[in-house]
Amino acid sequence: MAKVNKSALHAFMRELILEVVKEKPGLWANIRAQRARGEKPSHPNSKAFKDAVKAGKEILKKEKK
Numbered sequence: 001m002a003k004v005n006k007s008a009l010h011a012f013m014r015e016l017i018l019e020v021v022k023e024k025p026g027l028w029a030n031i032r033a034q035r036a037r038g039e040k041p042s043h044p045n046s047k048a049f050k051d052a053v054k055a056g057k058e059i060l061k062k063e064k065k
Contacts, residue, residue, distance in 0.1 A: 027056070
């Protein structure tokens with residue numbers, strides 16, 4: 001196993017995180033944008049809310065694997 005200095009590892013991790021952030025802004029970015037537009041949150045019985053919950057559960061399953 002090759003030795004890697006700390007600063008090189010930090011630089012690599014910083015670049016990796018920035019790539020991920022650029023690709024997908026994420027759930028909270030969407031929520032903040034919706035609030036900024038003045039839209040109300042989805043009602044818990046609406047199709048949009050149910051779809052969001054389902055998508056969130058699928059993401060958690062993928063992350064656990």
